[in-house]
Amino acid sequence: MAAQVVVVGSCMTDLVRQLYQSLWAKKVQNIRLEEYTEHLTTRLPRAGETILGHKFFIGFGGKGANQCVQSARLGANTSLICKVGKDSFGNDYVENLKKNGISTAFVGQTTDAATGTASIIVNSEGQNVIVIVPGANLLLNSEDLKRASDVICKAKVLVCQLEITPAVSLEALKMARASGVKTLFNPAPALADLDPQFYIYSDIFCCNETEGAGDSFVGALAFYLAYYPKLSMEEMIRKSNCVASVSVQASGTQSSYPYRKDLPQDLF
Numbered sequence: 001m002a003a004q005v006v007v008v009g010s011c012m013t014d015l016v017r018q019l020y021q022s023l024w025a026k027k028v029q030n031i032r033l034e035e036y037t038e039h040l041t042t043r044l045p046r047a048g049e050t051i052l053g054h055k056f057f058i059g060f061g062g063k064g065a066n067q068c069v070q071s072a073r074l075g076a077n078t079s080l081i082c083k084v085g086k087d088s089f090g091n092d093y094v095e096n097l098k099k100n101g102i103s104t105a106f107v108g109q110t111t112d113a114a115t116g117t118a119s120i121i122v123n124s125e126g127q128n129v130i131v132i133v134p135g136a137n138l139l140l141n142s143e144d145l146k147r148a149s150d151v152i153c154k155a156k157v158l159v160c161q162l163e164i165t166p167a168v169s170l171e172a173l174k175m176a177r178a179s180g181v182k183t184l185f186n187p188a189p190a191l192a193d194l195d196p197q198f199y200i201y202s203d204i205f206c207c208n209e210t211e212g213a214g215d216s217f218v219g220a221l222a223f224y225l226a227y228y229p230k231l232s233m234e235e236m237i238r239k240s241n242c243v244a245s246v247s248v249q250a251s252g253t254q255s256s257y258p259y260r261k262d263l264p265q266d267l268f
Contacts (some may be wrong), residue, residue, distance in 0.1 A: 005221075
């Protein structure tokens with residue numbers, strides 16, 4: 001069966017540092033609060049400052065892959081068009097996509113750049129600072145889109161964002177619209193000088209403030225657009241918000257995204 005939701009976008013390996021430890025963990029480890037806070041801060045570091053964190057983990061992220069994973073976990077037949085490095089991060093990412101049931105036919109691996117990374121620092125209040133190194137994401141090009149043209153043009157919904165070269169996202173949107181495919185565009189990270197053509201070729205223009213939950217929402221919305229097209233937009237948005245609200249109750253990005261079987265069945 002042809003992919004119903006096709007995402008053209010980014011893959012990022014998330015390198016996450018948490019600056020805090022839960023009260024539960026402190027109790028288990030029998031750490032007195034005053035001793036703990038003497039060495040650990042919950043605030044984000046200032047310029048030129050070194051602070052002590054608590055936890056580090058590596059996760060899978062990138063707006064394109066995030067959105068594709070959430071859509072797939074709801075039951076969508078999906079395909080991701082992206083580029084990663086021919087390195088350990090890239091190999092791990094390809095396996096992650098396969099485990100989520102996503103077609104990797106158009107996931108390219110290159111030796112010309114490393115897999116994209118996002119260095120993320122999170123404090124106890126959920127505030128974060130993120131530094132992105134796009135790497136291989138910026139090497140996704142027109143030739144890659146041409147190779148994937150059949151899957152793009154046969155989709156029900158195409159999703160794009162801005163963590164790849166904007167011109168490539170715009171080209172993908174144009175390609176999809178020319179074949180009558182519904183286009184969903186998430187203009188993030190935000191650009192001050194966004195090409196006005198993005199408004200013309202996007203059926204739905206969906207901005208977000210929060211990162212992980214925003215991607216969960218977009219992925220869910222793509223699912224509803226593809227599989228429940230007769231729902232009103234208001235109802236699609238309500239259901240997508242319900243899905244995204246679950247993601248904020250767990251840690252990590254893709255690791256927090258719910259599966260269809262774990263959600264209230266009236267969402268389907």
